[in-house]
Amino acid sequence: DARVTQTPRHKVTEMGQEVTMRCQPILGHNTVFWYRQTMMQGLELLAYFRNRAPLDDSGMPKDRFSAEMPDATLATLKIQPSEPRDSAVYFCASGPNSNQPQHFGDGTRLSIL
Amino acid sequence: QQQVKQSPQSLIVQKGGISIINCAYENTAFDYFPWYQQFPGKGPALLIAIRPDVSEKKEGRFTISFNKSAKQFSLHIMDSQPGDSATYFCAAIYSGNTGKLIFGQGTTLQVKP
Numbered sequence: 001d002a003r004v005t006q007t008p009r010h011k012v013t014e015m016g017q018e019v020t021m022r023c024q025p026i027l028g029h030n031t032v033f034w035y036r037q038t039m040m041q042g043l044e045l046l047a048y049f050r051n052r053a054p055l056d057d058s059g060m061p062k063d064r065f066s067a068e069m070p071d072a073t074l075a076t077l078k079i080q081p082s083e084p085r086d087s088a089v090y091f092c093a094s095g096p097n098s099n100q101p102q103h104f105g106d107g108t109r110l111s112i113l
Numbered sequence: 114q115q116q117v118k119q120s121p122q123s124l125i126v127q128k129g130g131i132s133i134i135n136c137a138y139e140n141t142a143f144d145y146f147p148w149y150q151q152f153p154g155k156g157p158a159l160l161i162a163i164r165p166d167v168s169e170k171k172e173g174r175f176t177i178s179f180n181k182s183a184k185q186f187s188l189h190i191m192d193s194q195p196g197d198s199a200t201y202f203c204a205a206i207y208s209g210n211t212g213k214l215i216f217g218q219g220t221t222l223q224v225k226p
Contacts, residue, residue, distance in 0.1 A: 004156075033214070042216060042218050042219055043157070043202065043216045043219075045213065045214070048213065056213070091156050091157070093156075093214075100145075101145070101147040101159050101162050101204075101206070101214075102159075102214060103158075103159060104149075104156030104157045104158065105156050106154070106155050106156045107155075107156050
């Protein structure tokens with residue numbers, strides 16, 4: 001059963017540190033999305049890619065967040081420097097094409113102290 | 114601006130009862146409406162989805178009803194079971210070539226034994 005794989009599953013670090021979250025999309029999926037989930041804001045779209053090209057990253061704080069797809073099997077989301085308000089669960093999702101529902105990974109639970 | 118409004122925020126149903134979650138949207142550019150189920154510590158999982166040219170779709174105990182003129186759709190869970198206790202999100206996808214999911218706020222369902 002194909003799945004989106006995210007690593008690490010949990011990350012605790014101190015404010016100011018760099019955080020890198022990784023995602024392996026389902027093989028053959030050409031769209032990749034990054035979401036952040038908090039109790040207050042729910043699920044927020046941060047960025048998304050189609051065929052590895054960034055389409056929209058308007059949901060990301062540009063000064064500290066960056067998202068890339070170095071190749072078709074890896075997507076990364078980086079935060080530098082991290083802040084306590086970045087504490088959340090970050091989900092990666094991939095889809096077979098732009099008009100089909102996405103499949104989510106199990107997330108990275110990030111805690112910034 | 115919340116483009117997909119979901120209600121209720123929480124729902125308690127007795128085992129064997131019917132759970133009903135409602136969503137409404139404004140943007141007529143949406144053309145695909147998936148529902149996701151999320152258990153604690155897991156990512157949202159695609160449950161069932163519908164296109165606006167269909168008024169109803171049923172998969173097992175889960176049914177989506179769609180009212181295009183009213184711009185509303187709902188999820189019905191028949192014979193609700195304690196294992197259905199989870200958070201449910203409705204969502205909408207823009208037509209065209211973006212694949213961008215817009216989520217409702219989520220409904221926490223508790224099914225009592």
